[in-house]
Amino acid sequence: MSTYVCLLNWTDQGVRDAKATVDRSKAARDLASRMGGELRDLYWTMGPYDLVATATFPDSETATAFLVALSSQGNIRTTGMPAFSEDEMTGILGKVG
Numbered sequence: 001m002s003t004y005v006c007l008l009n010w011t012d013q014g015v016r017d018a019k020a021t022v023d024r025s026k027a028a029r030d031l032a033s034r035m036g037g038e039l040r041d042l043y044w045t046m047g048p049y050d051l052v053a054t055a056t057f058p059d060s061e062t063a064t065a066f067l068v069a070l071s072s073q074g075n076i077r078t079t080g081m082p083a084f085s086e087d088e089m090t091g092i093l094g095k096v097g
Contacts (some may be wrong), residue, residue, distance in 0.1 A: 001037070001056040004063045007079040008051040016077035028070055032057075035066050051076070054083070 010018070025042050034037040037057035044051050057063040060082065067078040084092065 001058060002063070003083045003085070004055050004057065004080050006051075006053040006055060006067065007049045007081075008053065008076045010050045010076055011074060014050075015045065015076065021094045024073075024075060031069060032066055035062055035069075037062060037066060 014021075025039075028042075029039045032055055035057070037055055039053060039055045041054045043052050044050065055063065055066070057066065061082070063080055067080045070076060071078050
């Protein structure tokens with residue numbers, strides 16, 4: 001499973017319905033699970049992003065499909081990026097000439 005960091009911002013619609021954000025997060029966890037992944041951590045934040053999450057998915061295509069599915073509901077805009085553990089980074093660096 002690959003790890004992803006997801007940076008999320010509420011849309012105008014998402015802000016108008018902010019009281020439902022916890023319920024939406026539960027639905028997002030269920031969606032990730034149905035897609036073969038796991039929404040591990042989710043934090044509501046202050047600053048340039050409204051939420052920050054970590055998730056695992058079997059591949060980038062599934063992670064992208066998950067983020068597209070969330071975004072298509074109209075409540076958030078997403079940015080996803082792969083993240084590497086220390087062991088994974090060591091393996092990556094081992095491939096550097």
